[in-house]
Amino acid sequence: MTAARTSRRRSAVPLVTASTLGLLLLAAAGFAAPAAAAAAADKANAAYSYCQANFPDPASYPLPSGSHAGAKLKQVQLITRHGDRTPVNIMPDDAATYNLCSEFAVSGMTSNDGSATLTQANVLKFPLLDKANPYQDAIWQGNCIDGQLTSKGITQLRTLGSQLRGIYVDKLKFLEGDYMPATPTLYARSTDYWRTQQSAESLLSGLFPTLKGELYPVPLHTVPSSAETMASNPGACPNLATVQALMSASAGWQNHLSSNQALLDRLNTAFDTDWQGGFDHFFDNLQVRTCNNLPLPCSRQNPGTPCVSAQDAQSTFALGDWEYAYTFLNYNQTVMAKLGIGAFSATLRDTLQSAVSGNKSQYNFYYYSGHDSTIGAVLGAFNISGWRWPPYASNIQIELWQDVNGEFFVRVFYNGDLQQLPACPSTECPASTWIAYMNTVIPSNFAADCMFDTRSRRFGHGH
């Protein structure tokens, strides 16, 4: 998720300046048989594009039916990946020009006391990059910084927000048509990155078009990277680092590397890099170029050596998909889910449990803006298989419904398609079954499972 030029990162943790509260301006339902679930996965993969996820469609959005006909929606938890962005893994002396960021949404000033009043000037954040800067070559040419949400990415999240409006405002009348600043029913959270915050802002302006250009502040809750739970955080959970090292040393991963060493060497030569241990850096960089019609890289240090071929790019994409599935599903799934995303899974579980228990909350819609590694880890924790590297603007909806007999059930959508969790009897999963399953992928004692010593924890505020 962050720029890293030499060492590889896996599901890296945010390394961004801390802030505590950002203010943003501004089919048929029912009992899908396993065959139907497999057909849905086939359909999703047939339509797969890394460049943009499929979005939920109000026209085909299924309502609960059969014995669940007439059920009422009680709560939604929405998780998204940010939209199209520039690479976070950049090659030295990149010859491409990244003019992808013509539009800059507001990145609000922060108010650390949690007050929602606007006491400060609103500011816009503009990357200042130009040829007169003697250090400019260390980045690249163009109007974006590394890892920045592009104009296309902003549009993607706005479109997704507007599709969700079609469902939760227009069709179900579950959300009010406008954001209500004094009595909001929507809670928003983001990782502490500009691109995820801008993505949240963009989605919200599609969900509530009246927000656009208005000075309604939507509190966007963020956690300092040192305590982030929306992606794996080996710095906070030392045993995760240990298990990740075991994973890299495992026969499956080592075989993956040795079988593809020639490709890794060709890529490193063309990129003028020494990225070892996996393909994720190349995957990131090559996908950005492919999605934005930028040329594939050629070595500047070794002129005359072959540039990256389209075939090698495609092979890299397939190997990236393999790495994602291995990391989140095929290697030690329960342990990786517990240590990697267990704390966030606990948030999802507790939020749902609270509504089942009848606890009154002002919120009925919880929105979490994260990363590919957030989406992949949550799918892995749900033990959902058959997916590829989560595309830009990927989206997961976790819906809690109550049927006419008072029974609660849970539905999970991934990129618009209803999913059946292996632990559930159907796509409409009894809430108690869903919670019982989630308990198996959440540590009951984080200090013990993560192997941190609570007495030696330092208290800091990031950096």
Ligand SMILES: *[C@@H]1O[C@H](CO)[C@@H](O)[C@H](O)[C@H]1NC(C)=O
């Ligand atoms: C799975 O993780 C546990 C750590 O909790 C470790 O002891 C075990 O060796 C791992 N399994 C494999 C196959 O590496």
Ligand SMILES: *[C@@H]1O[C@H](CO)[C@@H](O)[C@H](O)[C@H]1NC(C)=O
């Ligand atoms: C419900 O609210 C009470 C009081 O705030 C709290 O103690 C309890 O843990 C909550 N239950 C759930 C399931 O969140």
Ligand SMILES: *[C@@H]1O[C@H](CO)[C@@H](O)[C@H](O)[C@H]1NC(C)=O
């Ligand atoms: C996870 O899913 C696989 C099938 O994809 C299944 O064999 C396994 O039992 C599931 N694990 C749990 C804990 O549900």
